[in-house]
Amino acid sequence: MTQHIKLAPAGTPQAGRFDWGKLFLGLPTIFWFVCLIVVPLVMTLILSFASRDAYGRIIYEWSFQNYIRFMDPLYLQILWRSFYLGLFTVIICLLIGYPLAYFIARSPKNLKPLFLMLVIAPFWINLLIRAYGWMILLRYEGIINIFLRRIGLIEEPLQLMYNDGAVLVGLVYVFLQFMVLPLFATIDKMDWTLLESAQDLGAKPFHTFRHITLPLTLPGIIGGSILTFVPAFGSFIIPRILGGSNSIMIGNIIETQIKTARNWPFASASAVILIVTALLGMLIYVKFSGRSLMGGD
Amino acid sequence: MxxxxxxxxxxxxxxxxxxxxxxxxxxxxxxxxxxxxxxxxxxxxxxxxxxxxxxxxxxxxxxxxxxxxxxxxxxxxxxxxxxxxxxxxxxxxxxxxxxxxxxxxxxxxxxxxxxxxxxxxxxxxxxxxxxxxxxxxxxxxxxxxxxxxxxxxxxxxxxxxxxxxxxxxxxxxxxxxxxxxxxxxxxxxxxxxxxxxxxxxxxxxxxxxxxxxxxxxxxxxxxxxxxPKSRFVADFIGETNLLKCTVGEEKNGLLFLRHGQTVLQASAELAVGAAVGREGFLSIRPEEIKVYETSPASQKSKADGGSADTIIPASVEEVIFIGSTAKLITRTKTPEAIVLIAHSPLAAGSALVGKTVFLSWSPEQAIFITE
Incomplete structure (x- = not known):
């Protein structure tokens, strides 16, 4: 008779009772997550409502004044520039990265690691050095201008640096691999017989791409876009070196406010605005791209 | 048309x-x-x-x-x-x-x-x-x-x-x-x-x-x-007994094939590429081999001029149950001791192991093929 009492299968936590064993297993993750993400974010958020004295010391009196100050057209314009530079970086990286990732995924098995290595290789060189590399190419007396003058295409050197274009070139160059790698991962694991199957059913290459390849690689497109957009949107080294004072991005504001102006509360408020804008942008993007591409015609 | x-x-x-x-x-x-x-x-x-x-x-x-x-x-x-x-x-x-x-x-x-x-x-x-x-x-x-x-x-x-x-x-x-x-x-x-x-x-x-x-x-x-028209086909499709042999002579629509000292018969009409002296294989499907416990020779008339069934005594080495029938692995009592696989009704079953049986097949079921 007593044997009938055991009803819950072994291993399932009973309702209303907390599974301490699982929490214990998750402790390391939770610890690092709190230390590295939650605490800094909360600190930034708290700081953004404080103010500072003339020497940069933080005064813990709460107000929205940092956010109100940011609403100045000067700052809003910089936020907008950061946004569209980030956006164009994503678009250009996608246009270059997709064919590249596709090419690598379709390469013979023994060549794939080599190609992937080449994509990652620039990563091993310091970002600052790579940015200066572009300076050598783009500046007034740089390689491109010298070359164009030699072949007689131009009389006077072109102003290639210190504008949005230069920043965009730098951003695309630096963040392209963040687009290529997730794209490669999804394209590579796609079942190629699906493409044969689509062709077999009468789909021309464009339609095969539109109806099969694109929807199936969408996770890679979304992942790559987010990985490219977020750092591009918040970058400060590239705009500082290639954009100068003409092409300031929000990362430069934060950097200047912390290092030069010693206004940590305003820097924090700018950082919060950066994070919120980026998150909102991503949310809209994921919803939009998910619907337009997955929802058939 | x-x-x-x-x-x-x-x-x-x-x-x-x-x-x-x-x-x-x-x-x-x-x-x-x-x-x-x-x-x-x-x-x-x-x-x-x-x-x-x-x-x-x-x-x-x-x-x-x-x-x-x-x-x-x-x-x-x-x-x-x-x-x-x-x-x-x-x-x-x-x-x-x-x-x-x-x-x-x-x-x-x-x-x-x-x-x-x-x-x-x-x-x-x-x-x-x-x-x-x-x-x-x-x-x-x-x-x-x-x-x-x-x-x-x-x-x-x-x-x-x-x-x-x-x-x-x-x-x-x-x-x-x-x-x-x-x-x-x-x-x-x-x-x-x-x-x-x-x-x-x-x-x-x-x-x-x-x-x-x-x-x-x-x-x-x-x-x-x-x-089957080739050894590969005979071997690949279904199970078959393949015996390497040489064409001895052709007589009355029958091929007489030599496998060592044993002479086997096959239908000349169904043979592929048979010529006297030619080496090839004889293919006999296991289910075409009839298994008798006593020699069936006396029951068969030999009136039609040698077109009689081949009859070979063999000892049963193993019986494998394969569902609807039993598969017998036998060794012939000829000098070459050929291993032949035959199918037998279940009733005979494992009682046959070690016993002597008589294997018999008609020439129409024995197909001569070249490589």
Whole structure:
């Protein structure tokens, strides 16, 4: 008779009772997550409502004044520039990265690691050095201008640096691999017989791409876009070196406010605005791209 | 009357790097026919199918569909549809959208599209699954959808590349019958690829037995089984006893073959490439060998001039239970001690082990073949 009492299968936590064993297993993750993400974010958020004295010391009196100050057209314009530079970086990286990732995924098995290595290789060189590399190419007396003058295409050197274009070139160059790698991962694991199957059913290459390849690689497109957009949107080294004072991005504001102006509360408020804008942008993007591409015609 | 030819392979060959996958195959396929490419893996059967579908370009030769070369036609320009081994259903589309895909590409009107898709789905008994995603279906159900997706386009030819390979035995047998019925109902030409000889025999009108990129034999399932034209075919299709022997003489429609000191008889009419002195093999199917516990010689009349059955005494070494019958592994009591496999009713069973039996077969069941 007593044997009938055991009803819950072994291993399932009973309702209303907390599974301490699982929490214990998750402790390391939770610890690092709190230390590295939650605490800094909360600190930034708290700081953004404080103010500072003339020497940069933080005064813990709460107000929205940092956010109100940011609403100045000067700052809003910089936020907008950061946004569209980030956006164009994503678009250009996608246009270059997709064919590249596709090419690598379709390469013979023994060549794939080599190609992937080449994509990652620039990563091993310091970002600052790579940015200066572009300076050598783009500046007034740089390689491109010298070359164009030699072949007689131009009389006077072109102003290639210190504008949005230069920043965009730098951003695309630096963040392209963040687009290529997730794209490669999804394209590579796609079942190629699906493409044969689509062709077999009468789909021309464009339609095969539109109806099969694109929807199936969408996770890679979304992942790559987010990985490219977020750092591009918040970058400060590239705009500082290639954009100068003409092409300031929000990362430069934060950097200047912390290092030069010693206004940590305003820097924090700018950082919060950066994070919120980026998150909102991503949310809209994921919803939009998910619907337009997955929802058939 | 000349039969109309639907697909013609003219000496098609294909090489992948060092490997010659297909070494020049010529073949005519007729409308409404169920034809099967049968052979071990790597024999070139799938490559041949893919050349018809347009997924591989032949290095040499040509493929004609309805008399026209399709050499320069891409797969999407050929009136041919394929059921892939992996089904290749589009994972992001519902069953309905999968089946509708081909019609959408052909810009078929919405109302007609809907009827045709529903028709195709009900043909494979999947009409209630239209809104499911492929991953919500079992292997057998996915298989049915793959078939529906191909036949909905009403192609001239349906290509099936080992479509039942991933299913379990029982489901596979059921699907074999269903596919055959479907093919008869639609009167569509099916070109089927399989390495499973039983599948080929069950379903096909004609079987193309392939080996190492070449055609070994093209015949009806019965003829391929009963009258193999090469050692490979005899060995690959079903189980057989193959005895190496030399042609001694031909007399009264019988071949007298020497296997060591033993003389065996075979029908001269059915022999392939027999000439006196020629070396070859004698193939006798186990189920054609009759097993007697006492010598049947006295019961048989020898009046018809030597056309008597071969009778050889043998001892039973092993009895293997194979379901409907028992398989006997015997060793003949001739100087060569040939191992022969015979089938025997279950009743005889394991009681025969170690006993002497008499094996007997008629010359019509003994086929002489050369290499």
């Amino acid at each position: 000349q039969k109309e030819i639907m697909i013609q392979l003219l000496d098609v060959a294909k090489r992948f790097g060092e490997v010659e996958a297909v070494k020049g195959i010529s073949l005519d396929i007729f409308p409404g026919e169920f034809i099967t490419f049968l052979g071990p893996s790597g024999c070139g059967k799938t490559t041949t199918l893919r050349m018809i579908g347009g997924f591989e370009d032949p290095d040499r030769g040509d493929v004609l569909i309805d008399g026209f070369s399709v050499k320069d036609k891409k797969p999407y320009e050929r009136d041919v549809n394929t059921v892939f081994q992996s089904y290749a259903l589009f994972p992001h589309m519902s069953v309905f959208d999968n089946v509708a895909f081909g019609l959408k590409m052909k810009k078929i009107k919405e109302s007609e599209l809907r009827t045709r898709v529903e028709e195709a789905l009900s043909l494979v008994k999947m009409e209630h699954y239209a809104n499911r995603l492929p991953k919500q279906l079992s292997g057998g159900e996915q298989q049915r959808v793959a078939v529906a997706r191909a036949i909905v386009n009403n192609p001239r030819v349906l290509l099936l590349d080992e479509p039942l390979g991933a299913l379990d035995l029982k489901l596979r047998k059921q699907m074999q019958v269903e596919l055959k019925h479907l093919q008869k109902k639609l009167k569509m030409t099916f070109i089927y690829v399989t390495h499973d000889q039983e599948e080929a025999l069950v379903m096909s009108d004609r079987v193309v037995v392939m080996n190492k990129g070449q055609v070994e034999q093209i015949d009806s399932p019965t003829d391929v089984y009963r009258y």
